[in-house]
Amino acid sequence: MREALAQAAFQLFLERGFERTTVDDIVARAGVGRRSFFRYFPSKEDVVFPDHERCLAEVTGFLAAVEGDDPVGAVCDAARIVLRMYAANPEFSVQRYRLTREVPGLRTYELSVVRRYEQALAGHLRARFGGGGDGELRAEVIAASVVAAHNNGLRLWLRSGGEGDPDAAVDHALDLVREVWGRSGALGPAAGPASPAGAPVAVPPRAPDAAAHSVSVEGDVVVMVARKGTPMWRVVQEIEAAVGKTRHR
Amino acid sequence: MREALAQAAFQLFLERGFERTTVDDIVARAGVGRRSFFRYFPSKEDVVFPDHERCLAEVTGFLAAVEGDDPVGAVCDAARIVLRMYAANPEFSVQRYRLTREVPGLRTYELSVVRRYEQALAGHLRARFGGGGDGELRAEVIAASVVAAHNNGLRLWLRSGGEGDPDAAVDHALDLVREVWGRSGALGPAAGPASPAGAPVAVPPRAPDAAAHSVSVEGDVVVMVARKGTPMWRVVQEIEAAVGKTRHR
């Protein structure tokens, strides 16, 4: 149902534009009742970003699970989770990007979504930095920097039409932030990194998913996000697939 | 007329809340026709930020006129223009802050306003940095940092009830950004980069056997975090326990 609504809506948005499409048009094409639309999407804007809620949950889950003394690296990895969601459906992401660029209402809606990611990152950093020594300030500035860097790399890829890999651009952008802030978000360049050795190498894996659920493996932490009501056999299947895929790497 | 409408609206928002105040209520108190409201304010949200349009014009004007070889300093000064607008009416700013914090619609509207400031700053930096050498990337990251730093200092002052001077906190926050980015937004002031560019992101080491499984249910999204190697039966068990727990609410 969610899927049917999102698909019908997106078709219509591409055909007639976002503002010239009413909710009644959408439910007519999907063949469902009008009331059902608002059960699945709290607003007309939400249908354009059907997977952000799940992705946000994935990001917060990842940040809650991550350990170690590299909070800046952790939030960069969290940003890569978002990137993976975009990269999982290049055509959709590119079309949505074009749509969002020319509809003011969608732009501001996207801002509010991005803001929630930023706050998730900032919350993680704040918890690690503590209150003293400008902890909150540094957390917010670094979170904003990471989001801006991520968005810059992502936009580059979206503007190119979704050709190739967005990872290189985003990695490069995030590296810039990490170079400036060091791994611990220290105050000033002098107090910089001195990165302790033993950092295992891992970039978040590519998304195999493109389904309603997602399983990601970060190092040896497995994060699964699914909708309530998903059959358990399917969850098990996806976890096993994801874990098996990254086991020998 | 503009003034009368803004004043009537703000009174009502404080008395009954933003969402429980209709435009008809506002025009009734102001003693004008409903149609006139939308002549002066394109939306109900605009009446809460009656001076941002002017301030944005001031910022862009300043940036267009500024000279010198210190673009980062220039955008910091531009941010101080915004701060001055807030500081000009402490009571109003504090009340508006409290109102904005608890009304989602106003929060997202404010985001769109802040975004325009950020784009003004980024545009100035982009013009100075040029296209090469990650100019665009640096421009956007620095603009985001300056905005985040400004907002952090401003929020500190607003939360304190508008007592004293917001300048100290904002100056300090902006100094942090300038220390990190230098006056020209160079790529790392003196510091040799922590890790060579393009180095893969480090993922922190893990405690070997800390039992860190967790299943959380947010709405109807289930997020599961577990370590690789956890027996599948145990994962299934925990998911079912968590989902069952929240099923009958």
Add this chain to the structure above:
DNA sequence: AGAGATTATGGCACTCAGTACCCTCTGTAA
């Protein structure tokens, strides 16, 4: 299986923001 409870969906009516169109009033220039 079948009664009872729970959930998913549809339908209806309503509020309210925002817009299009037209009206009135007032002041100004010829």
Add this chain to the structure above:
DNA sequence: TTACAGAGGGTACTGAGTGCCATAATCTCT
């Protein structure tokens, strides 16, 4: 006086979003 312009007001409409209730599907327990 007429002609005109511009500010304000009124009316009716569209469309998003919500509350309430009816009905169908599904689940649970015996």
